[in-house]
Amino acid sequence: MKADLIELMDRIIQVLQINIRWMTWNLFLAFIPLALSIWLFRMKRGRSWVWWLGFLVFYAFLPNAPYLLTDVIHLIHDIRTIQSVWIISLVLIPVYLLVILAGFEAYVISLINLGYYLHRIGKSQWIVWVEIITHALCAVGIYWGRFLRFNSWDFVTQPDALLTKGIEEILGKQPLVIIAITFGILVGLYWLMKRVTLGFIRQRNNSIDMPSQGINSNKSSME
Template sequence: MPLSPGALRYRLPLLLVLGLSLALSFALIAVRILLTGQLQFTFLLWNLFLAAIPFGLSAALTLAARPPAGRLLLPVGAVWLLFFPNAPYLITDLFHLVPRRGVPYWYDLALIMSCAWNGLMLAFASLLDMHTLVRQRLGFWAGWGFVNLALGLSAFGVYLGRYLRYNSWDILSNPFTLFYDIVQRLLHPFHNWQTWGVTVVFWAFLLIAYATVRLLGRGQEIRE
């Protein structure tokens, strides 16, 4: 089924703004390479690519059919959930912000903030798509339940990626070690307080930020 005019009015400007925002991040990284001759922050390009995967998947589901069949939504949704933590993970790249020679401190701040912002916006744009799809099939409460689950698992995934250095594909390439580390933290929460501190704080932040973005968009629709 083709997209409605209203959906197109939303989708095309969103793609344009996200494209411009990503282009700014790419330009900041490129200029830094030219100034320093070092590939200091090129890893952010890979992180941005990983952050774009869940947005691409959710956009494909949204564009494929309205609503998509369950046999399509479930497997694609599972892959989406696996890669989704890579988007908000970019916030933690602020840990790399330290004074370095050859580039002003403010420039590195702008560069990393730009990438972190793009990760967050890709995450929320993707989650908005998935939230809508789940709500259409299962109702209001199921939609928000899915949002809480996705953001909670994402916050836990951010911890696994930042502190234990796991990647999304470790579920296939290194499943036993990953499973062991997860089970240990579930069985011994008080010995792994940092795990749950990071998870709860990031979950709360992401949930409040997502709700804010959603309410801002809804307020604009009402005014129009």
Template structure:
């Protein structure tokens, strides 16, 4: 019993994060189910699917982080998992763009309820993305140093912003990179040759927002680690 207690104590923060994110996901889905039961409106089904997709980068990142602790897997399996993580990462903050559906209000559901519903889903998705990025940054930090890890965070934030744009406006999905890689490559070349103001503006603003949220939560997480000088 004492061994179990010591194990839980050693991993208490890690377990707490997974528990809180799991609880937030369950509560979000419960709100969605209540919306259908109480107001007889089963719209917004896509939120449940999007939340499921948002969990994939966290699972991939945690798997990569765990395997990276064993050196033999670091340069073989981890890069493959990291690629999958990067492809699915935009799904986590993507849910924020679902707020656009508030422009099409339901006749039976109060606006305030849908705002709360979207807030729970989108914030949970954002946190899933942030935690997964934190785990991947830790891998890069351990292997290549602090500055390289922060460059990675910046580049990934920009790519996530671009990924969200592609998903929202061009309507490509993460798995299309495996299902239709040629189609995505052609679309990317066309967009790169003649980028629109909307694509640039959206990518920059969204990437900046994601980076802001990440750095803010990162700073909060390390706040108590700073030494305190007694006066």
């Protein structure tokens, strides 16, 4: 029994060691646009050339956040490779869910911050259209990353290959179908996760406001 437990723990450590590097890297790339969205859209600053440069970098890296959805192919591969039901159910699936949800939540919050900025500058009517366009661009970016193996920095390091090969590839029937399916998944998941996130934020704000209101009412009664 003890030997079996030790063997199981060794296999769990091996599985985590295999996946931890690429998971950490992909999460790092996913959180770059999140950090930029806070800097660009939550902090009041003028739209200087630095702001516009940050905006371009934001959109270049944004597909990395929903890109984590495609990492489910690694999960499928691991399930086929690892025969232990315990490792699959107690380690693999929870870890993959955590990583994928964290990446997509970074995408959701990034777009919420962008919508907040549009609302602040009086362009609330653009929010839905900007979200739809962003989903479409990210669907293309995800295809480029997963199937053509392009990276966000290739906009600078090899822009010619990105534009020529990238555009040629997405004009085929199969790529367009994949991009359309990806777009639909992004729209549906974003719609759901946005409402969950905003609901959580409202609930948190209400729970903070209630104690402060209680303090104010106590002060008034004491006066």
